[in-house]
Amino acid sequence: xxxxxxxxxxxxxxxxxxxxxxxxxxxxxxxxxxxxxxxxxxxxxxxxxxxxxxxxxxxxxxxxxxxxxxxxxxxxxxxxxxxxxxxxxxxxxxxxxxxxxxxxxxxxxxxxxxxxxxxxxxxxxxxxxxxxxxxxxxxxxxxxxxxxxxxxxxxxxxxxxxxxxxxxxxxxxxxxxxxxxxxxxxxxxxxxxxxxxxxxxxxxxxxxxxxxxxxxxxxxxxxxxxxxxxxxxxxxxxxxxxxxxxxxxxxxxxxxxxxxxxxxxxxxxxxxxxxxxxxxxxxxxxxxxxxxxxxxxxxxxxxxxxxxxxxxxxxxxxxxxxxxxxxxxxxxxxxxxxxxxxxxxxxxxxxxxxxxxxxxxxxxxxxxxxxxxxxxxxxxxxxxxxxxxxxxxxxxxxxxxxxxxxxxxxxxxxxxxxxxxxxxxxxxxxxxxxxxxxxxxxxxxxxxxxxxxxxxxxxxxxxxxxxxxxxxxxxxxxxxxxxxxxxxxxxxxxxxxxxxxxxxxxxxxxxxxxxxxxxxxxxxxxxxxxxxxxxxxxxxxxxxxxxxxxxxxxxxxxxxxxxxxxxxxxxxxxxxxxxxxxxxxxxxxxxxxxxxxxxxxxxxxxxxxxxxxxxxxxxxxxxxxxxxxxxxxxxxxxxxxxxxxxxxxxxxxxxxxxxxxxxxxxxxxxxxxxxxxxxxxxxxxxxxxxxxxxxxxxxxxxxxxxxxxxxxx
Amino acid sequence: xxxxxxxxxxxxxxxxxxxxxxxxxxxxxxxxxxxxxxxxxxxxxxxxxxxxxxxxxxxxxxxxxxxxxxxxxxxxxxxxxxxxxxxxxxxxxxxxxxxxxxxxxxxxxxxxxxxxxxxxxxxxxxxxxxxxxxxxxxxxxxxxxxxxxxxxxx
Numbered sequence: 001x002x003x004x005x006x007x008x009x010x011x012x013x014x015x016x017x018x019x020x021x022x023x024x025x026x027x028x029x030x031x032x033x034x035x036x037x038x039x040x041x042x043x044x045x046x047x048x049x050x051x052x053x054x055x056x057x058x059x060x061x062x063x064x065x066x067x068x069x070x071x072x073x074x075x076x077x078x079x080x081x082x083x084x085x086x087x088x089x090x091x092x093x094x095x096x097x098x099x100x101x102x103x104x105x106x107x108x109x110x111x112x113x114x115x116x117x118x119x120x121x122x123x124x125x126x127x128x129x130x131x132x133x134x135x136x137x138x139x140x141x142x143x144x145x146x147x148x149x150x151x152x153x154x155x156x157x158x159x160x161x162x163x164x165x166x167x168x169x170x171x172x173x174x175x176x177x178x179x180x181x182x183x184x185x186x187x188x189x190x191x192x193x194x195x196x197x198x199x200x201x202x203x204x205x206x207x208x209x210x211x212x213x214x215x216x217x218x219x220x221x222x223x224x225x226x227x228x229x230x231x232x233x234x235x236x237x238x239x240x241x242x243x244x245x246x247x248x249x250x251x252x253x254x255x256x257x258x259x260x261x262x263x264x265x266x267x268x269x270x271x272x273x274x275x276x277x278x279x280x281x282x283x284x285x286x287x288x289x290x291x292x293x294x295x296x297x298x299x300x301x302x303x304x305x306x307x308x309x310x311x312x313x314x315x316x317x318x319x320x321x322x323x324x325x326x327x328x329x330x331x332x333x334x335x336x337x338x339x340x341x342x343x344x345x346x347x348x349x350x351x352x353x354x355x356x357x358x359x360x361x362x363x364x365x366x367x368x369x370x371x372x373x374x375x376x377x378x379x380x381x382x383x384x385x386x387x388x389x390x391x392x393x394x395x396x397x398x399x400x401x402x403x404x405x406x407x408x409x410x411x412x413x414x415x416x417x418x419x420x421x422x423x424x425x426x427x428x429x430x431x432x433x434x435x436x437x438x439x440x441x442x443x444x445x446x447x448x449x450x451x452x453x454x455x456x457x458x459x460x461x462x463x464x465x466x467x468x469x470x471x472x473x474x475x476x477x478x479x480x481x482x483x484x485x486x487x488x489x490x491x492x493x494x495x496x497x498x499x500x501x502x503x504x505x506x507x508x509x510x511x512x513x514x515x516x517x518x519x520x521x522x523x524x525x526x527x528x529x530x531x532x533x534x535x536x537x538x539x540x541x542x543x544x545x546x547x548x549x550x551x552x553x554x555x556x557x558x559x560x561x562x563x564x565x566x567x568x569x570x571x572x573x574x575x576x577x578x579x580x581x582x583x584x585x586x587x588x589x590x591x592x593x594x595x596x597x598x599x600x601x602x603x604x605x606x607x608x609x610x611x612x613x614x615x616x617x618x619x620x621x622x623x624x625x626x627x628x629x630x631x632x633x634x635x636x637x638x639x640x641x642x643x644x645x646x647x648x649x650x651x652x653x654x655x656x657x658x659x660x661x662x663x664x665x666x667x668x669x670x671x672x673x674x675x676x677x678x679x680x681x682x683x684x685x686x687x688x689x690x691x692x693x694x695x696x697x698x699x700x701x702x703x704x705x706x707x708x709x710x711x712x713x
Numbered sequence: 714x715x716x717x718x719x720x721x722x723x724x725x726x727x728x729x730x731x732x733x734x735x736x737x738x739x740x741x742x743x744x745x746x747x748x749x750x751x752x753x754x755x756x757x758x759x760x761x762x763x764x765x766x767x768x769x770x771x772x773x774x775x776x777x778x779x780x781x782x783x784x785x786x787x788x789x790x791x792x793x794x795x796x797x798x799x800x801x802x803x804x805x806x807x808x809x810x811x812x813x814x815x816x817x818x819x820x821x822x823x824x825x826x827x828x829x830x831x832x833x834x835x836x837x838x839x840x841x842x843x844x845x846x847x848x849x850x851x852x853x854x855x856x857x858x859x860x861x862x863x864x865x866x867x
Binding site: 071072073074075205206208209210211212213214215216217218219221222224230255272273274275344345346347348393394395396397398424426427620624627628629630631632653654655659660661662663665667668 | 729732733736739740741743744745746747748749750751752753755756758785786787789791793798801802805806807808809810811812813814817836839840841842843844845846847848849850851852853
C-alpha cells in the first residue's frame, strides 16, 4: 500500500508558470522562517522574492526540476530529479535539471542551509522532493478528472500522462498544466512504497554527462561576463603571515595588467586575462611579515601531538579498558600517524564577483551557497535580496569548496576595482593554501585473552579539530565528530573500549576532506585490528566476523566482499589480500584489496567493494562513487602527504603532491546489498576502508604492520 | 599578428607570442572547454590536438602552434557523435567532468593513431591525464567501446 503523507501545506505552493505552466514549490511562511537554521538565514528570507520552485511543467511537456545540491561529480543533478520524477510519474525523457538559486527554501533539511557535504543530498531531500513530486501527480490527476468530468479515482498517472481507465482518454502533463496550476495544494498525498518504484533503483544515464563530453558544461572558472577582468592573488606563503612592503611598479607595467590591489588574503593583480595577471604577480616585489608560525614544521607539530596524546578527553568508555589492559594476558601497543592532505580538486579554487553599490552577484563553484550569501552580505553590507549566488558546475569539491576564502578574494577584488572580477588560483596556491585533512597522532593499545580474542581496546587521538578549528582554549570535547568519527563508533564487540581525543590546533588550516575523520580513523582502527588478529592467531576476516555479531549490516557487506574476493582460497602467487570495513554517513562498506609488492612499492591490482546504503536511487552512480572514493583513497594511501617547513607547505604541484594515475588504477568491482532501509550516504563512504584494506594486504605480504600513511616500505 | 587555426576557424591575434595556447583559447577566444589544471604539463587537463597530436596547451606558447591545425573539445561534433563521445556517454564516464576534455582528446588521438589499441597502448596514452574523481576504470572501458564503435562505423 502506498503511504499517506500529510502535505506540509504551508510549505507547498502551486501556481501558474509563464505561458500556462504549472509550478510546484515551497511557500516560505513564518514557521519556515522560524525553522531556518540561523538568524542570518531567516533575515535573508524576508525581503527576498524568488518563486521557490522545485518543479515546473510547461505546455511543451518539459518538466524542469531545480537541484539545490551542488553537482561536483557525485550525480545529484540526476539523482535528486529522480526523486521528484518518481512520485510525479513523469516521463524521464522530458525531465530537465537546473541549479537552484540561493534561497532558504532550498536548504538541505539536514543542515538547515543550502550546502552540499556529509553525503547528505539524498538523505536530506528524500522526503521533501518526493512529496513535491507527489503533489504534482495529485493535482495533475485532479485536473484531468475535472477536464473529463470523471472521478479522480478512475484516473491513472504514468510516464507523463493521465489516462482514464474506462474511456481510454489520455492527456499529457503539459496539456493539464494550466488547469492544475489553479488547484489548491492537496491536504495529503500518497507516497509510493519501494515496490511501486519504477525509476528509483534503476541505473539512469546522468543528465549532466552530455555537457561534459562536448566542453559546454560551465564550471566556475569558465564564467564569461561583459567587461570581466581576471585576477590572481599573491599570498603570504607562511600561514598567518601578512603583507609588509610591496613594490608593484614592474607588475603594473606588464601588458594587460590593469590594477594591483591589496586585499585581506594578499595582493591581487587584476588584468585583462589570466596570463597577464600571473606575469604581473610574478613581477611583484613583496616583503612578507611571516608572523608567529615562521618556524613551524612537521616534526614540531608531531612532537606536540605526541606530547598531548595521553591527556585527551574521553569520548567513549565501555567497561574498564585501563584495568583490562593492566591485567591483560597479552597486550599490544602501537602508534599510528597520518599526514595532512590537500583536496587537490582538478579545478583550482576560483570565484567571480560583480560588486556594485546596490547589488552583488557571485558566480561560484561552491558547496555552500548559504555561506557564500552570508559572506557577501557581511562584506558588502547589502541586504539579502541584493546578493545573488549563481552556482556553476564544480570541478571537484571533496569538502574544499565549502570554504569561503576564494569567495572573499573575489568580492574584495571586485569591490576594489569597481568591475566584475574572476579570481583564479594557481595550482600552487591551491596546494599551498588549502584547509588540510588533519594530521593526527594515535596511541593504540589492546588486550587479548587466552583464546587470542581482544578484550580491551584503547585509542588515544591527538590532532587538530575541524569543527573547532578556531578554538584556542584547552577544553576539548571527547566526541568531536571532526576528529573522532570512525574511532568513537568502533563497531566491534569488545567489552572494554576507551577512546579519547586531545585537540591540538596549529597554524596549519584544517578542513573537511572526503569522509572527514573516518578517512584516517578507519585506517588506524582497521589496521590495528589486523595487528590484533595476527597477535591472536586469527584470520582478519574471521575475527571481524566474530566481533560484528550485533552489526548485521556491516557483517553482511563484510561477508559479501569476502565471498566476491574469494577470501577463503589463496590469492595468486605474489598477491596478498587485505580486508577492511567501515560505517560512515549511514552507509556500510567493506573492501578487499589485492596487492603485490614490486620494486619496494605496493601495487594494487584489484579492489572488491560491497556497500549497503539502504534504498538505492541511481545504482550506476553508487558504483561510480565507490570507484571514485576508492581511487581518491588510494592516492592518500599510496602517495598523499603535505608536510610543513618554515611555516609553509613544502609541496606545490602534482610533481610533489602526485595523484594516482591511470596506469596505477586497480580493477574495481562494486556490489550493492539490496535494502529497503532509509537511504544512506554515497559520496564519501567508499573512501574510509580502502587505505586499511591496502595496508592490511601489505602487512600480509611483508609481515610488518603499516602504521603511517602514505605507505612506505 | 599571429594566425591561428582552431577547429577549422582562422583567427588573427595580436597577442604575446609567449602566451600559452591554453590562455589564448580560454581568455582570448572564449573556448573554455579546455581546462587549466596545473600550468606545468603534469595533469593533462589542458590537452588539445595540434595536427592531431596531443599537446599540453598550458606550456605550449602561441608562437609554436601558429600554422598548425588545433582541435579543442569544441571541435568535436556538436551532436556528440564522435565514437569517443558516444562511448563516454554509454559508459557514463564523467563525474565532475573537469578533466574530461583532456581525457577525451587524448583518447581521440590514440584511436586515430591506433584504431585497436592494446592495454599497454591505452596506458601509455592515458597515464598523463589525471582524474581526481577516479573515472579511470570507465575510461578504459570507454576506449575499448569507442574502438568498436569506430570499427562498425568504418
